[in-house]
Amino acid sequence: xxxxxxxxxxxxxxxxxxxxxxxxxxxxxxxxxxxxxxxxxxxxxxxxxxxxxxxxxxxxxxxxx
Numbered sequence: 001x002x003x004x005x006x007x008x009x010x011x012x013x014x015x016x017x018x019x020x021x022x023x024x025x026x027x028x029x030x031x032x033x034x035x036x037x038x039x040x041x042x043x044x045x046x047x048x049x050x051x052x053x054x055x056x057x058x059x060x061x062x063x064x065x
Contacts, residue, residue: 032040034051 031046031048034053035048036050036052039045039048039050
């Protein structure tokens, strides 16, 4: 026997809320990683204007300083 419609709607609404709560921080991390410092602090946009894989530390040796 199938569940009532209200239970199915509630289940899918909670599932959609969970997916949204997981997807937004992941989107934020990816877009922040691709932005330059100028994009981060001066010109706010949700998507990077000029995506880059380089970081501002200037060191890629893998050692913490």
